[in-house]
Amino acid sequence: MEEKAFFNLSYGVFVLGANLDGKINACITNTCMQVANDPTRIAIAAINTNLTCEMIKKSGTFSLSVLDKDTTFDTIKHFGYQSGRNVDKFADFAYELDANKNPYIKKQICSLLTCKIISSTDLGTHSLFIAEVQDAKVMSDKAPITYADYQKDIKPKTKVQTDKKIIGWRCKICGYELNESNLPSDFVCPICGHPADDFEPIYAD
Structure with a gap:
């Protein structure tokens, strides 16, 4: 979907x-x-x-x-x-x-x-x-x-730092964390129901 x-x-x-x-x-x-x-x-x-x-x-x-x-x-x-x-x-x-x-x-x-x-x-x-x-x-x-x-016009686009390793994704709305390196484009937050566009990458230290 x-x-x-x-x-x-x-x-x-x-x-x-x-x-x-x-x-x-x-x-x-x-x-x-x-x-x-x-x-x-x-x-x-x-x-x-x-x-x-x-x-x-x-x-x-x-x-x-x-x-x-x-x-x-x-x-x-x-x-x-x-x-x-x-x-x-x-x-x-x-x-x-x-x-x-x-x-x-x-x-x-x-x-x-x-x-x-x-x-x-x-x-x-x-x-x-x-x-x-x-x-x-x-x-x-x-x-x-x-x-x-x-x-389209107000929300900033998520920028991924290609020189750092992504170890997870965090929902910017409720804080839920997905502990996987890849975020499916059709992923939906299980807590607040927001789509993948509302997630930000979590980088390795």
Whole structure:
């Protein structure tokens, strides 16, 4: 199976914000769609091992920041390539709180949704949430980025140092390590479900 075929599906890129007992956190997701009107409801997916996902399950609410064309890789890396278990992602990042006290970023977003969970389904690597949109705001007139934009124009290409021996590969999203020198192009992380493009080489000392 060619995982890159899925890059051609029309996804956006979003920052998912949560607040649990005063602790705030956020992560990146590329899965969100409107699924109903009156009341307006959306479906989102989040990686089960992410702290944000755990917080959303317990709090029952979240914010969704729709990233725009000004989004940099640094922003996506900040919220998607490190865990809120180890760092305070908002310590040095401008943010505000929505009506449910969930954080959202103040720049590089074109829309903001404030949401309350109606139901959830465990999909294995991810959880699918159906949520009612309690409020929606246009934050800028810039166009949103798509997942294809991210893969093609924003995400840096992995550079392999040919003068060093590769002894394994590490998922840049969740840290899972594959202790093999070769990484199949169709490999999928067994922990977070991300493809081979999100792995970096581990070199011998």
